[in-house]
Amino acid sequence: MADYKGVMVYGESTDGKLAAITTELLGCGRKLADDLGQELYAVILGSDINGLAQEAIAFGADKVFTVDDPLLKDYQSDSYTPVMEKVVKEVMPEIILLGQTSLGRDLAPRLAFRLDTAVSMDCIDLSIDPESKLMLQTRSVYGGNAQATFTSESSPQIATVRAKTMSSMERDDSRKGEIITIEAGLDPSAIRTKVLEKVIEEVEGIKIEDAEVVVAGGRGIGSEEGFKQLGELAKILNGAVGASRPPCDNGWISDSSQVGLTGKIVSPNVYIAVAVSGASQHMSGCSGSKNIIAINRDPDANIFKASHYGVVGDWKKILPAFTSKVKELLDK
Amino acid sequence: MNMVVCVKQVIDPEAPPASFKINQSDNTVVPPSGIPPVLSPFDENAIEAALQIKDAQGGKITAVSLGINLLRDVVKKPLSMGADDLILLEDEAFVNGDSLSTAYALAMAIKKIGEYDIIFCGRQAADWDAGQVGSGIAEILGLPCVTLAKKIDITNGKARIERVTADGYEVIEVSLPALITVSNEFGEPRYPTIKGIMAAKRKQPIVWKAADIESESSKLGATGRRTKLLKLFQPVREGECEIIEGESPEEAAVNLALKLREAKVI
Ligand SMILES: Cc1cc2nc3c(=O)[nH]c(=O)nc-3n(C[C@H](O)[C@H](O)[C@H](O)COP(=O)(O)OP(=O)(O)OC[C@H]3O[C@@H](n4cnc5c(N)ncnc54)[C@H](O)[C@@H]3O)c2cc1C
Ligand SMILES: Nc1ncnc2c1ncn2[C@@H]1O[C@H](COP(=O)(O)O)[C@@H](O)[C@H]1O
Numbered sequence: 001m002a003d004y005k006g007v008m009v010y011g012e013s014t015d016g017k018l019a020a021i022t023t024e025l026l027g028c029g030r031k032l033a034d035d036l037g038q039e040l041y042a043v044i045l046g047s048d049i050n051g052l053a054q055e056a057i058a059f060g061a062d063k064v065f066t067v068d069d070p071l072l073k074d075y076q077s078d079s080y081t082p083v084m085e086k087v088v089k090e091v092m093p094e095i096i097l098l099g100q101t102s103l104g105r106d107l108a109p110r111l112a113f114r115l116d117t118a119v120s121m122d123c124i125d126l127s128i129d130p131e132s133k134l135m136l137q138t139r140s141v142y143g144g145n146a147q148a149t150f151t152s153e154s155s156p157q158i159a160t161v162r163a164k165t166m167s168s169m170e171r172d173d174s175r176k177g178e179i180i181t182i183e184a185g186l187d188p189s190a191i192r193t194k195v196l197e198k199v200i201e202e203v204e205g206i207k208i209e210d211a212e213v214v215v216a217g218g219r220g221i222g223s224e225e226g227f228k229q230l231g232e233l234a235k236i237l238n239g240a241v242g243a244s245r246p247p248c249d250n251g252w253i254s255d256s257s258q259v260g261l262t263g264k265i266v267s268p269n270v271y272i273a274v275a276v277s278g279a280s281q282h283m284s285g286c287s288g289s290k291n292i293i294a295i296n297r298d299p300d301a302n303i304f305k306a307s308h309y310g311v312v313g314d315w316k317k318i319l320p321a322f323t324s325k326v327k328e329l330l331d332k
Numbered sequence: 333m334n335m336v337v338c339v340k341q342v343i344d345p346e347a348p349p350a351s352f353k354i355n356q357s358d359n360t361v362v363p364p365s366g367i368p369p370v371l372s373p374f375d376e377n378a379i380e381a382a383l384q385i386k387d388a389q390g391g392k393i394t395a396v397s398l399g400i401n402l403l404r405d406v407v408k409k410p411l412s413m414g415a416d417d418l419i420l421l422e423d424e425a426f427v428n429g430d431s432l433s434t435a436y437a438l439a440m441a442i443k444k445i446g447e448y449d450i451i452f453c454g455r456q457a458a459d460w461d462a463g464q465v466g467s468g469i470a471e472i473l474g475l476p477c478v479t480l481a482k483k484i485d486i487t488n489g490k491a492r493i494e495r496v497t498a499d500g501y502e503v504i505e506v507s508l509p510a511l512i513t514v515s516n517e518f519g520e521p522r523y524p525t526i527k528g529i530m531a532a533k534r535k536q537p538i539v540w541k542a543a544d545i546e547s548e549s550s551k552l553g554a555t556g557r558r559t560k561l562l563k564l565f566q567p568v569r570e571g572e573c574e575i576i577e578g579e580s581p582e583e584a585a586v587n588l589a590l591k592l593r594e595a596k597v598i
Pocket of ligand 2: 337338340341374397398452454455458464465
């Protein structure tokens, strides 16, 4: 392990800026690096990635490695894995952190296996063990019913991190850092996949990850029509509509509205769960909400164990009255 | 088209949360009594994906499962849904591994099966929720891998895959052979037919021990682990829920709105 040094954060961007998950990783990585007395690196891969490196420094990185190559325009494991392998072998970081995102889910395991090391996916807590100096990796397992803390016995130690579980540092544009470019050195013939198309399913209104209020419906909503009613309440509260998995599977609402372990992670100020039973896999996506409010006709539903306020009864009777009262109160 | 599907037997992930218990002395989960294990749900989606390809253009499907004390009723489900063969890697030497050692054993077994165009896995096993074994098998066998598939079309020796992303999906073309991991967005797996169940009853799974596959014993099971589990615990849920009442559902709703306003929640 002696040859490995430094904490490396894998940087992702959205709309030409660092993604929220990346600034969160930099915040977490900064603490780990300080605890180890080592440097914090960021690595950014892509095509036309100008400006991102400077932003990573403002959010805490000491050194940023960039690999800018037209072949890296779209993420593909066949192109990104060898480039990351090359970067890691040059820089030799002791720890690598990625986001639990579409990209991180795919790249992290492939990279770990390529480097013949281990990875912990979807961590919710990371710290340095004061004695062994190893990274303690806590992740949620069994659908959120349990948590497990692991260490990796091989280097580098790799983890992906769940969105919204770490805090970013305040942006500081006066921070100084070093930017180092690395050549991709890719052999195009080794890329066996091709990205033909990217389809974004536009959702009206506020993005669920950014909303301060989320009104979520479950299987008990029963129809697309029911979700329209949830939409009215969300609109009044300036929020977004979410769902548990069954409504997405049934096509009552878009798949990208799913909250949970395999959907979106949200931590709004207010999460209103209507006809949601509160399965652990669903709660994994919303338990960070400040106020959880449940409407469910089953008084023993698990959702009440995780909620702050609740009403027991049929949502079809409760929701319209609740919506109009909220409207009245907010109009005042 | 020759296809291999990796399926794992897990504790029913949709069992009531209250039935979930941990044995703290050895960091293991106590199987809930009276609730039988199931195939990990995404693995059923993976079987469905393979069956649809078989329906459309013919082929052979081999299901592979690694574990110990595998319940035949559970692991035979791929057969009753329409898969052709079932191979069980059932040996103490294989179990208590991590993703790396599990992927290694599965990859070596698939190598022994020999002919394959597509290997399917679920997006993640519903017990440890890792989502790594598919990528691991692909890496060990040197195959391309496309994760989180929700739609798969095969034409001219290539697969065109819709891969789920946070805000939609992307369409990826990959040459075969390849490994594909399947997500629930693929759609409901079919129910076994009576005929399928009868056929599965008669069919004996092929059981392979460590000695039956070419492998380095240092890379298998608990010996091959690179991760150490320090602690398994149940998070404590703090706080209590305040139930808002009323003479009628409508009144309870109004009281809830008033309460939330008073508490400055809204
Ligand atoms: C590996 C894995 C990953 C998963 N990932 C996710 C995930 O990311 N997100 C997710 O949500 N799920 C996920 N699931 C599924 C999860 O386990 C549950 O099955 C799902 O969350 C249940 O959704 P639900 O609460 O809407 O439905 P149900 O559990 O069926 O609950 C419906 C509720 O509605 C109530 N109800 C019905 N009618 C009314 C009425 N008229 N008025 C008031 N209340 C009513 C009922 O009392 C009940 O509590 C996952 C499962 C697995 C195995
Ligand atoms: N013990 C096992 N036997 C067969 N397949 C497995 C096993 N463990 C994992 N897999 C496959 O790998 C996928 C991902 O598992 P995991 O990486 O453990 O989340 C599962 O959905 C299965 O398809």
